[in-house]
Amino acid sequence: MLWPRVGYGLGWNPWRELGRLQEEVNRIFPRLGEAASFDFPAMNVWSGPEDVVVSAELPGVEPDKIDISVAGDTVTVRGSRELENLKNGESYHRREREAGQFTRSLRLPFEIEAGKVEAKFKNGVLEIKLPRAESEKPKKVTVRTA
Amino acid sequence: MPTVSKDLQKREAQTPDAERTRPSRVYVPRVDIHENKDAIVLAADMPGVDESSVEITVDKNVLTIQGHVHEARPEGHQLTFAEYEIGDYQRVFTLPNEIDQSHIEASVRNGVLRLTLPKAQEAKPKKIQVRSAA
Numbered sequence: 001m002l003w004p005r006v007g008y009g010l011g012w013n014p015w016r017e018l019g020r021l022q023e024e025v026n027r028i029f030p031r032l033g034e035a036a037s038f039d040f041p042a043m044n045v046w047s048g049p050e051d052v053v054v055s056a057e058l059p060g061v062e063p064d065k066i067d068i069s070v071a072g073d074t075v076t077v078r079g080s081r082e083l084e085n086l087k088n089g090e091s092y093h094r095r096e097r098e099a100g101q102f103t104r105s106l107r108l109p110f111e112i113e114a115g116k117v118e119a120k121f122k123n124g125v126l127e128i129k130l131p132r133a134e135s136e137k138p139k140k141v142t143v144r145t146a
Numbered sequence: 147m148p149t150v151s152k153d154l155q156k157r158e159a160q161t162p163d164a165e166r167t168r169p170s171r172v173y174v175p176r177v178d179i180h181e182n183k184d185a186i187v188l189a190a191d192m193p194g195v196d197e198s199s200v201e202i203t204v205d206k207n208v209l210t211i212q213g214h215v216h217e218a219r220p221e222g223h224q225l226t227f228a229e230y231e232i233g234d235y236q237r238v239f240t241l242p243n244e245i246d247q248s249h250i251e252a253s254v255r256n257g258v259l260r261l262t263l264p265k266a267q268e269a270k271p272k273k274i275q276v277r278s279a280a
Contacts, residue, residue: 015226018227043229045225045226045227046219046226049222058257059192060191060256060257063256083178087182090180091180092179095178096176097176123256124257125194127220
């Protein structure tokens, strides 16, 4: 049985759901970026008709230390940041940057075409392009007159 | 899932000294500063900044680092979920007098600015030979 609200033409848009969730959270924390704590690295998600672009800021991480894996509808970014060790006779004035390992997974509302995932890393910003699997792309159905 | 402290997030500048003409946000980059016998070395996290968009000025003993980030929006996409925001970077330091300001070196790699501030000759530690009074 079809529920009436499913059939009203707009369809179910997972991104709209995500947006609604974000609005909800924004209401609780007026400035999301400052009030809430996140997993590291913080990610931005851009969505297009056929793919999603995920970006993250990873300054000082070597590109070969970033490992991206895709399984089904989940993308996982792993990596580590190493900072120089002090040599003998050197001393810190300030130490605000941190080193260590990180892992972050993001689940998308569709299956990812794993073979076509592209990632680039420029000036410390990682950008991963995750195309929607062929079988999950929206299909256009033409209506014939009987 | 482990959550990290607010410490790992970008810190927005609290009181920019003057209002900016560009409407973007300004962040305070995180820095490490260490000293060795020849120089003071500064490393600042400024993701999105490259050699051409970073500006370093030394005025008397005030060092200002600025980085402009060009916000790249993937074409045909819209931002649906955001955890961080993009903005410029600015931070000001007072330098100790012993810096040789004409030989400051800067480089940017993977979004990290590295500044080498060499110590002036006079300020380097000198070894003083003790001669025996013959």
